[in-house]
Amino acid sequence: MADKLVVEWPLCDGNGVCTFEAPELLEIDDDDNLIVLRDELTEADRPKAEAAVRVCPKHALRIERQG
Template identity: 55%
Template sequence: MKVHVDWDLCDGNAVCTLEAPEVFQMDDDDNLQVLQEEPGEELRAQVQAAANICPKRAISIEG
């Protein structure tokens, strides 16, 4: 699985970090960082939950 973030849509509201903190994190300047662009299958449910909760639908999953 590969995680994609549409940076033009992302507001940096951080709700994805609550659902998948192993994959998404906010930096010191409140910018979203993707910690794992290709997380393991064991994180699929969390990444999917993060994509689903994103108010801007900026997160997508490939594979």
């Protein structure tokens, strides 16, 4: 089972910094809402997801280990 990128929605303020690190996984819509494009991570996604987690100023992202 793949690891998942998880958003703590109450913490997310939609600043979009994470989307620059993982545009394949995350984007900001026209209303400044974060959109998760894909939450299940492949090995190739992992470095980008980790970078997105690191740069989030609100600590609203985490990687959850599955299985």
